[in-house]
Amino acid sequence: xxxxxxxxxxxxxxxxxxxxxxxxxxxxxxxxxxxxxxxxxxxxxxxxxxxxxxxxxxxxxxxxxxxxxxxxxxxxxxxxxxxxxxxxxxxxxxxxxxxxxxxxxxxxxxxxxxxxxxxxxxxxxxxxxxxxxxxxxxxxxxxxxxxxxxxxxxxxxxxxxxxxxxxxxxxxxxxxxxxxxxxxxxxxxxxxxxxxxxxxxxxxxxxxxxxxxxxxxxxxxxxxxxxxxxxxxxxxxxxxxxxxxxxxxxxxxxxxxxxxxxxxxxxxxxxxxxxxxxxxxxxxxxxxxxxxxxxxxxxxxxxxxxxxxxxxxxxxxxxxxxxxxxxxxxxxxxxxxxxxxxxxxxxxxxxxxxxxxxxxxxxxxxxxxxxxxxxxxxxxxxxxxxxxxxxxxxxxxxxxxxxxxxxxxxxxxxxxxxxxxxxxxxxxxxxxxxxxxxxxxxxxxxxxxxxxxxxxxxxxxxxxxxxxxxxxxxxxxxxxxxxxxxxxxx
RNA sequence: CGGGGCGUAGCGCAGUCCGGUUAGCGCACCUGGUUUGGGACCAGGGGGUCGCAGGUUCGAAUCCUGCCGCCCCGACCA
Numbered sequence: 109x110x111x112x113x114x115x116x117x118x119x120x121x122x123x124x125x126x127x128x129x130x131x132x133x134x135x136x137x138x139x140x141x142x143x144x145x146x147x148x149x150x151x152x153x154x155x156x157x158x159x160x161x162x163x164x165x166x167x168x169x170x171x172x173x174x175x176x177x178x179x180x181x182x183x184x185x186x187x188x189x190x191x192x193x194x195x196x197x198x199x200x201x202x203x204x205x206x207x208x209x210x211x212x213x214x215x216x217x218x219x220x221x222x223x224x225x226x227x228x229x230x231x232x233x234x235x236x237x238x239x240x241x242x243x244x245x246x247x248x249x250x251x252x253x254x255x256x257x258x259x260x261x262x263x264x265x266x267x268x269x270x271x272x273x274x275x276x277x278x279x280x281x282x283x284x285x286x287x288x289x290x291x292x293x294x295x296x297x298x299x300x301x302x303x304x305x306x307x308x309x310x311x312x313x314x315x316x317x318x319x320x321x322x323x324x325x326x327x328x329x330x331x332x333x334x335x336x337x338x339x340x341x342x343x344x345x346x347x348x349x350x351x352x353x354x355x356x357x358x359x360x361x362x363x364x365x366x367x368x369x370x371x372x373x374x375x376x377x378x379x380x381x382x383x384x385x386x387x388x389x390x391x392x393x394x395x396x397x398x399x400x401x402x403x404x405x406x407x408x409x410x411x412x413x414x415x416x417x418x419x420x421x422x423x424x425x426x427x428x429x430x431x432x433x434x435x436x437x438x439x440x441x442x443x444x445x446x447x448x449x450x451x452x453x454x455x456x457x458x459x460x461x462x463x464x465x466x467x468x469x470x471x472x473x474x475x476x477x478x479x480x481x482x483x484x485x486x487x488x489x490x491x492x493x494x495x496x497x498x499x500x501x502x503x504x505x506x507x508x509x510x511x512x513x514x515x516x517x518x519x520x521x522x523x524x525x526x527x528x529x530x531x532x533x534x535x536x537x538x539x540x541x542x543x544x545x546x547x548x549x550x551x552x553x554x555x556x557x558x559x560x561x562x563x564x565x566x567x568x569x570x571x572x573x574x575x576x577x578x579x580x581x582x583x584x585x586x587x588x589x590x591x592x593x594x595x596x597x598x
Numbered sequence: 599c600g601g602g603g604c605g606u607a608g609c610g611c612a613g614u615c616c617g618g619u620u621a622g623c624g625c626a627c628c629u630g631g632u633u634u635g636g637g638a639c640c641a642g643g644g645g646g647u648c649g650c651a652g653g654u655u656c657g658a659a660u661c662c663u664g665c666c667g668c669c670c671c672g673a674c675c676a
Contacts, residue, residue, distance in 0.1 A: 121670080140668070196675075230676095264599075264674060271676070324676095344676060383676055414635050453636035460636095471635050481635080598676090 141273030192325020277381035316569025340542020348378035398463030414471030550581035
């Protein structure tokens with residue numbers, strides 16, 4: 109019986125949900141809005157995490173860990189911050205249960221907390237409250253810290269990986285002596301995210317800055333990377349914030365500069381989450397299942413034997429182990445699937461569903477000819493090649509697949525990025541084609557809001573590389589000097 | 599919070615309108631055998647508080663009342 113996915117064309121949203129569950133990446137948990145990340149999904153996340161962690165360390169950051177719980181009062185110290193997060197905070201009010209007469213448990217009313225604790229939706233407040241005790245002098249700066257953690261945002265509507273009530277992420281929190289340095293840091297990390305997305309996830313992104321209304325609660329500027337999904341909707345894949353002195357002022361974090369003058373510290377924060385999993389899935393996958401870029405695939409090459417009897421299996425197994433060892437020596441993650449309870453056809457379909465980039469099949473014919481069959485997941489092409497030299501061929505093929513996935517999604521994005529001159533055209537493109545729509549905007553939140561109300565499209569970002577260009581706002585006709593990117597977004 | 603849908607075996611579902619033997623099907627699972635170049639086949643087998651609580655009835659998965667939970671679409675958001 110074939111597991112058949114709903115096609116993307118038929119129902120993109122359904123396709124995504126089925127894919128996540130059938131490829132064994134995650135499932136809904138018993139708790140509303142929360143997911144269980146299954147081993148195969150978690151393995152992909154671990155790969156992402158490891159690469160990012162190294163990139164952070166290579167740029168001078170260290171890991172640390174701060175509490176899950178934040179005293180309620182901290183949340184209100186930065187006005188915009190509380191406004192942004194208050195509506196989605198989980199609150200801990202008690203610290204103990206007790207048995208009730210029916211054999212169950214109830215919250216012990218005597219165990220009420222003096223001050224409620226917020227389950228962190230992000231850690232700026234608790235971290236800045238801590239930084240106060242770390243920083244006295246310019247000599248204590250900069251502080252370049254990253255934390256891997258889970259956070260909770262009580263979203264009304266959730267989707268596996270894209271928006272869950274609890275999610276895994278990393279959050280960098282840095283403290284600097286000067287404004288320029290803090291800005292430089294937030295821009296630097298944006299570029300770290302962008303190169304991760306492009307070089308590892310094979311996902312092209314637009315680097316930009318958010319408009320005021322899309323800005324992080326408490327930031328002076330929010331930089332972001334925006335990716336385009338196959339259904340023409342944009343996905344914010346990572347953000348990096350220049351926080352100015354907002355949190356330093358809210359938590360009274362000052363340092364003595366070289367002249368002995370006390371000054372508030374400048375800050376940045378930046379994060380990516382398990383949402384990147386959603387981005388990865390939606391960027392490359394097809395109606396047959398997941399398509400993973402080789403650099404992040406838990407299994408890069410799978411080998412499937414085809415045999416009629418035990419002698420054949422033994423002979424194949426020997427050859428496959430040899431090839432497997434050669435591939436491992438080249439640093440390739442390879443699996444030899446000798447499971448006798450599943451037929452080759454089943455395995456082919458299964459590994460396609462799971463997005464394994466390269467499949468090698470080897471049967472009696474190959475034993476005779478000294479050959480193997482190599483199939484690539486991205487194009488579904490199959491070819492026979494000599495066993496001799498196969499390891500290098502496969503290593504090379506993995507690179508080609510990685511490159512092809514990037515080029516393919518880059519071409520899709522180019523195809524789905526449209527410059528428009530007026531509002532009629534804007535609406536038409538949005539409706540008929542979707543994708544990024546590049547248009548002039550008068551720079552006001554009112555216009556942005558009206559366009560959002562009328563079309564559901566928001567300003568994804570003002571691209572960092574937007575060229576100076578005289579134009580008129582598509583909505584109000586007011587002068588504008590650069591184009592911004594609009595899209596319907598996740 | 600508005601609209602829709604669903605809750606029956608590990609998963610996916612039928613049965614509910616119109617109450618009536620022992621609650622059924624597909625996949626998965628177990629045993630044996632034949633198979634293996636694109637999701638094999640045959641035979642046998644195990645597995646159920648029908649979401650929860652009340653009620654009506656000789657009898658409830660099915661009717662009534664209340665509750666709970668989840669999913670999808672929208673508003674909100676990374």
